[in-house]
Amino acid sequence: MPSRAGPHSPAGVGKSLPERGLLLLLMVFVFLEGSVLPLGAASSPDISHKENVDNHQVAAVVHNNTKKAFPVLDLDYKHVQTPFEISLWVLLASLMKLGFHLIPRLSGIVPESCLLITVGLLVGGLIKLAGEQVPPVLDSRLFFLCLLPPIILDAGYFLPIRAFMDNLGTILMFAVVGTLWNAFFIGGLLYAVCQIQPANPNPLHTLELLPCLLFGSIVSAVDPVAVLAVFEEIHINELLHILVFGESLLNDAVTVVLYHLFEEYSGQGTVTVMDCFLGVLSFLVVALGGVLVGAIYGILAAFTSRFASHTRVIEPLFVFVYSYMAYLSAEMFHLSGIMALIACGAVMRPYVEANISHKSHTTIKYFLKMWSSVSETLIFIFLGVATVDGPHAWNWTFVTVTVILCLVARVIGVIGLTYVINQFRIVKLTTKDQFIIAYGGLRGAIAFSLGFLLDKNHFPMREMFLTAIITVIFFTVFVQGMTIKPLVELLAVKKKQEAKRSINEEIHTQFLDHLLTGIEDICGHYGHHHWKDKLNRFNKKYVKKCLIAGERSREPQLIAFYHKMEMKQAIELVESGGGVNLPSAVPSTVSMQNIQPKKPPPAKPAERALPQLPRGREEEIRNILRGNLQRTRQRLRSYNRHTLVADPYEDGFGDFLLKKQKMIELEKKIKDMNNYLTVPAAPPDSPTMCRARLASGKDSDFKPAQQQKGSKICPDPQAYRGKPDSDNVPTIHVDLASPQSPDSVNMMDEFRRAGQQQKHQQQEENQGLMMKPPSGQSGPKKPGEADSDRDQQKLTRCLSDPGPSADEDEDEPFLP
């Protein structure tokens, strides 16, 4: 390293080559030694190469022009070094992820994790080729404090609680007993193998039992990061996913305890019965303590979010900060941080979700996904870099024996444990399931980081351990990770159902819960369902009241689900861009009318609803326009740095429903002229609407479609009413900047929208509602309508409806 002799060679953490190139430039500038050109620049990875050159040129220019004078342009790389390097790494990781998904067909063959490790290897190799020192990127502190938490939080927050709790026993069995078995089996047999080689003098002979066991406990834990990366791609059924993934999460406590225990005692060399007992005790403390810490922070987060309704923008922050605090607090006491995070995420989620606004929820979702995916990418890249970097001590015997033992121990462990578990399980694990569980036992970066933490003084074999750990990781991630997908196909293991949960399924899930609880009660013994029911009731009665604000705390799960479903449908509809393709929720021509038992005698399409049209229709149009005007006004005055829109959830919901309905209507019109008026295909009686109607003193009974629509369109009784024109049908001047052809909706640009707003404002001032048939309508102009008279009427009516697009695209920027 010839050029790093200057005073500016800090041995910072996480330094990489590209920055070193810049560092050299800096030195060039400072010491006015223009002739010493950066060595590192030649070996920079391509991202920063250009920057390098540019900077150098700039530096040179400045250097030439400003001798001793006031520095017009100054270069102070050191000032920004650390954040700059971090950003570069993140950028590299994101670009790699991007590129990976751009290459067609590659993602179908190779799992992302493998490719990222390869990238890491390449980057590391490049750095090494340049003769630079590879930065210790996968530093244990960095890994455990920064990279791991986002992934675990993401996993914990979105943990499918029901599946997890239903299989908790099995998961715990695999996580605790399975990991213990693996650790002792691998460690013990490894020690035995190291002893039987009497012939040649081998360094392995010096290896004692405790370091072997320590190594075994490090290498035996299934890694959540690796499992997630691979299992996300193979879309396996929920049971297997939760079994393997749950195991990888919960075995953390075992690993932590074993690690500290063996590390502690390998110095002393003797273990007494007392120590074993303390170890068991410590395990309980570490595991339960972690869960407790997490649960406390989770409840705190839920409680805090209860009062966050006035500062919606910082709501998501509570989730992140409280969880991170939980992790750090647990780590502080050497408790299981992973379990704390899982508990925290799982505990806070139901309450936080009920409290925060819909947008905050989306934010949380995206932030968690973003962070965890960046972390994951970085971890795999760093794993590759660290592989190139590390001082390796390759010992054929040790490495091969380790790999083989890992496989054998896993297989035996799974088969043995399943045999025991199946005695108690009601839904038994089949042979296929066992195979996938055994095969899905991937090892990953946690093992590496733990190995990296080992003290070289206590463990002279550290390098050999690290090499063996890396080999195991590479073997599992590459060989098993790449073959598991074809194997899943080959064995025809049941896949995850992609379909969303339907309202019927939700009803029957609830029904079944109560039914089974009831049957258990009749049988007179208190099983699984009984206790679950008790817990639910307790939750509803006390906990929810404390942690959830407002009336949502009393909302039963089914109603909450229904609201969520409606919301989702509405959003999908809006996002799909004006009803181009209706979401699957209402894919058919079936409407409310078709299931109403007491429907009015069906009228002929021609006469249907025609008589009462002008009045109701007029009202409707006015209401829509009024809505637009109000929203425009609201938007114009409501921009604020700290609030997005005044209460987006509650306000948005009504609008969504309105829009949804309007859009379905439009769709119908386009599809079929004959029944376009009578079919409001949306489930018309949403609870929100019920409430709204109750508030406005209207009856919630079913009415013929036409009236119902009318009543719904004005959910707000205090809304401003347009001055009713005394003449017949008033003319509405809606500048349908987006013609009703759905395709054009997306092409709306801000400019036109702004224009529209202005127009609306003008209208508002004039208070004159003018109607004229909009020009760009594509829908109703279906050729070949027979009866011209009726047709004409229909057309006018159809045209007079401004349709959803006018208000829809106006509002779009604010919709999540």
Added chain:
Amino acid sequence: MGASQTRSAHKYQDLVDRTGFSVEQIKNLHKRFRHLSGNEETISKENLDRIPALANNPIKKQIVDAFFDKRNQHQDEVGSFEEIGFEQFLMVMSHFRPPTLKTTEDEKEALRKEKLRFLFNMHDTDNDGTITLEEYRKVVEELLSKSGAMGLEAAKAIADAAMLEVASTNVPHMAPDDFYEGITFEHFEQILKGLEMESRMHIRFLDVDTTTMRCGKSTS
């Protein structure tokens, strides 16, 4: 004494064949039956209504009714009993047996159908082969009956939405004047396909040895 014992053993054997329970389970259930009926031969609705743990169950009425429904007796009868004996009690209970590892695919399918039929019968109160909107609303109303006025308000909307969903998944194209009468059993099967009833609708019946039971709780 000895004669009565052999007779009861013989009777149990018959029940074992017909319901699939083990002798121990039947004995346990019989004990419970005796307890519920107050040592009578038959049990009435009032007996079941009095179970304290059931008091909080929103669908208590339907559960109790299911026990007195003749359709759940595997005989082609309809109507309802006033009182049921142990045999009928056991028959109803047998709908909640878990599948075993040895169950073949065909048997699983039959089991699923049987369990779904039980549910369907609970909803289809007038036994006309369809769950009408009225009946479905009633179900959801019962389900939400513990949550006060809000539940009643929402129940109708939810039932309507659910019905609409059934109609649109099963009969995707209907003319505006068509009328969807109600959920038939085939449609019912269709919409609950994702729930895997055969592996979910079961409870653990006590065998004699309760140690198994205790472990089972944590592992199930």
